[in-house]
Amino acid sequence: MKADPATEAGLLKPENIESSLQENRTFPPPAQFSGHARIQSMEEYETLCHEAEQDYEGFWARRARSEIEWRQPFSRTLNSEHAPQYSWFEDGTLNVSVNCLDRHLATRGNRVAILFEGEQGDVRQLTYCELHAEVSRFGNALKALGVCSGDRVVIYMPMVPEAVIAMQACARIGAIHSVVFGGFSVESLKDRIEDAGAKIVITADGGHRGGKIIPLKATCDEALAHSCPTIEHVIVLKRAGNKITMAPWRDVWWHETIASQSPECAPEWISSEHPLFLLYTSGSTGKPKGIQHASAGYLLGTILTMKWVFDIRADDVFWCTADVGWVTGHSYVAYGPLACGVTLVMYEGAPSVPDYGRFWAVCERHKVSVFYTAPTAIRALIKHGEALPKRYDLSSLRLLGTVGEPINPEAWMWYHRVIGQGRCPIVDTWWQTETGVHMIAPLPGATPLKPGSCTKPLPGIAADVVDEHGVSITQPDQGGYLVIKKPWPSMLRTIWGDATRYRDTYFPKFGGRYYLSGDGARRDADGYFWIMGRVDDVLKVSGHRLGTMEIESALVAHQKVAEAAVVGRPDEVRGECVVAFVVVRGARPTGTDAQELTHELKEWVSHQIGPIARPEEIRYGDNLPKTRSGKIMRRLLRAIARGQTIEEDVSTLENPEIVRQLAEPR
Ligand code: PRX
Numbered sequence: 001m002k003a004d005p006a007t008e009a010g011l012l013k014p015e016n017i018e019s020s021l022q023e024n025r026t027f028p029p030p031a032q033f034s035g036h037a038r039i040q041s042m043e044e045y046e047t048l049c050h051e052a053e054q055d056y057e058g059f060w061a062r063r064a065r066s067e068i069e070w071r072q073p074f075s076r077t078l079n080s081e082h083a084p085q086y087s088w089f090e091d092g093t094l095n096v097s098v099n100c101l102d103r104h105l106a107t108r109g110n111r112v113a114i115l116f117e118g119e120q121g122d123v124r125q126l127t128y129c130e131l132h133a134e135v136s137r138f139g140n141a142l143k144a145l146g147v148c149s150g151d152r153v154v155i156y157m158p159m160v161p162e163a164v165i166a167m168q169a170c171a172r173i174g175a176i177h178s179v180v181f182g183g184f185s186v187e188s189l190k191d192r193i194e195d196a197g198a199k200i201v202i203t204a205d206g207g208h209r210g211g212k213i214i215p216l217k218a219t220c221d222e223a224l225a226h227s228c229p230t231i232e233h234v235i236v237l238k239r240a241g242n243k244i245t246m247a248p249w250r251d252v253w254w255h256e257t258i259a260s261q262s263p264e265c266a267p268e269w270i271s272s273e274h275p276l277f278l279l280y281t282s283g284s285t286g287k288p289k290g291i292q293h294a295s296a297g298y299l300l301g302t303i304l305t306m307k308w309v310f311d312i313r314a315d316d317v318f319w320c321t322a323d324v325g326w327v328t329g330h331s332y333v334a335y336g337p338l339a340c341g342v343t344l345v346m347y348e349g350a351p352s353v354p355d356y357g358r359f360w361a362v363c364e365r366h367k368v369s370v371f372y373t374a375p376t377a378i379r380a381l382i383k384h385g386e387a388l389p390k391r392y393d394l395s396s397l398r399l400l401g402t403v404g405e406p407i408n409p410e411a412w413m414w415y416h417r418v419i420g421q422g423r424c425p426i427v428d429t430w431w432q433t434e435t436g437v438h439m440i441a442p443l444p445g446a447t448p449l450k451p452g453s454c455t456k457p458l459p460g461i462a463a464d465v466v467d468e469h470g471v472s473i474t475q476p477d478q479g480g481y482l483v484i485k486k487p488w489p490s491m492l493r494t495i496w497g498d499a500t501r502y503r504d505t506y507f508p509k510f511g512g513r514y515y516l517s518g519d520g521a522r523r524d525a526d527g528y529f530w531i532m533g534r535v536d537d538v539l540k541v542s543g544h545r546l547g548t549m550e551i552e553s554a555l556v557a558h559q560k561v562a563e564a565a566v567v568g569r570p571d572e573v574r575g576e577c578v579v580a581f582v583v584v585r586g587a588r589p590t591g592t593d594a595q596e597l598t599h600e601l602k603e604w605v606s607h608q609i610g611p612i613a614r615p616e617e618i619r620y621g622d623n624l625p626k627t628r629s630g631k632i633m634r635r636l637l638r639a640i641a642r643g644q645t646i647e648e649d650v651s652t653l654e655n656p657e658i659v660r661q662l663a664e665p666r
Pocket of ligand 1: 327403404454519544545
């Protein structure tokens with residue numbers, strides 16, 4: 001029977017998230033997993049959890065010894081002396097790139113490591129041997145440009161193999177990469193380069209996305225003009241062939257820098273705690289935080305979760321659709337799959353080119369067996385109906401995954417039925433930039449699935465839901481703070497250059513003992529976790545993390561804006577969208593003036609931060625609703641943005657009449 005698109009669209013309503021409370025469908029592991037996966041039953045899962053509870057350090061030490069190739073083995077597992085600055089395996093030495101590449105050369109050097117497809121249909125393959133040679137060449141090129149161990153390198157690239165090559169080359173020589181998502185614009189790039197004190201930017205002339213060329217080099221030139229004094233060179237990959245300007249004293253072509261380099265590059269042996277990368281992410285202040293990850297603990301986390309959660313097999317073709325600009329593209333594109341020696345698929349472009357069947361065309365063409373994407377992508381695809389995926393042979397798929405935001409049960413069911421054809425388990429993985437890797441997620445051979453729940457914490461992960469006082473909430477379905485009660489190897493180590501902010505942001509409560517995730521959650525009677533979303537001023541737009549303050553700072557940087565407040569509004573496809581309330585300098589604009597300014601401000605935010613931060617709607621007021629102490633009442637703004645009637649008494653506000661003005665229909 002053909003599904004009615006209108007019914008399908010109806011399934012998308014965000015209110016369905018609420019319906020998760022009534023969710024009682026369960027899906028036991030299918031036979032091909034329960035008898036064959038690495039972890040085959042809940043008993044086995046409980047045994048692992050028990051092992052970790054009894055001997056926490058031993059649990060991690062045993063896995064670190066067996067999963068990582070060490071140059072020099074470690075003798076100390078966890079150092080908590082300077083908590084919350086934890087160190088793991090600190091006296092061991094290794095190289096992450098050796099663990100991702102060299103370790104496979106003898107046994108599977110001719111296996112395809114990267115299977116790349118460009119938006120325009122160009123396909124490229126790199127075997128492990130070829131990737132190793134490219135990474136080595138580029139590592140040598142970086143060294144020739146004066147990059148040393150510990151130097152910061154910003155990577156601002158399209159989703160092409162060279163992005164992974166650049167990351168791996170940094171890891172090989174001990175440089176610390178900081179990837180900036182190619183969808184970010186001038187100010188975001190500039191802030192990140194400056195905060196990291198980077199020496200080099202690696203970029204491309206342009207990248208293909210949505211049928212357009214994203215002018216990465218031009219954005220980079222704008223960011224570097226009159227700022228970023230630490231930058232010595234810009235390395236430019238020729239990708240889109242668009243016209244760019246090269247600054248001869250600073251800019252070099254990728255192909256020229258590697259031309260005379262050897263395909264062998266001796267790895268830099270670094271200590272376990274050597275920073276592997278910085279990744280900037282939004283928090284509740286205007287300034288993004290440079291989340292700093294260490295080497296060995298992070299690597300261990302990626303390998304274990306590839307094995308536990310994706311139950312990865314030697315012959316898998318693994319496709320994580322995330323961009324390398326996000327943490328998902330670090331852990332499950334650039335590091336995890338390579339460390340496990342499988343074939344990873346990289347796709348450069350948008351899911352809508354030439355139509356919304358592109359994901360399924362890629363799955364069919366490359367025989368993808370494990371597919372990992374975001375709920376927002378699934379919801380966008382649902383909108384375009386079942387006929388598109390049905391045109392493709394998806395029989396190679398054996399496991400599906402989601403990440404980035406809660407998935408509403410009906411979208412889960414669609415993914416399971418239409419894409420997984422009822423055959424593939426779905427792993428809904430809860431984690432964060434800060435946690436490095438999956439924390440709460442099903443084990444496909446063990447955990448019965450419930451649509452919309454990320455199920456249970458992985459072995460060794462002390463996740464809990466606690467109340468205001470840090471006391472564990474045992475009452476089923478009662479919401480609280482999602483915390484992690486013990487340090488774990490892949491956790492962030494600090495915020496780059498700001499240990500105080502690290503402590504204040506993640507360990508501010510409960511005597512500094514628990515890691516505070518910033519998410520609310522509840523646990524049902526079976527102990528399953530249900531994520532209820534952020535409890536801070538962070539938005540999730542299409543699964544991307546944006547701070548309301550960041551967007552507000554961008555708005556007030558515009559000469560016509562005096563004050564701004566930004567809130568999120570539920571959105572069918574994107575999860576949330578941005579609504580801005582603006583007070584201008586001078587008279588409040590109305591009619592065409594308001595329309596013109598709205599257009600100008602939307603463009604402005606896109607240019608400052610990136611198109612993902614572009615407000616969906618802008619409302620103007622003579623003021624913002626404030627308490628008598630001057631605090632903006634965001635709760636009221638959220639209600640206005642959702643078109644709800646304000647029932648609460650606003651008479652205690654400094655300026656109660658403003659609520660009516662902002663809520664005026666337009
Ligand atoms: O709110 C949670 C949501 O994404 C946040 C982390 O965002 P970011 O650091 O950008 O990392 C995204 C990719 C790991 C979390 O605080 N989130 C992530 N995964 C899930 C989720 N919410 C519900 N269910 C998930 N599976």
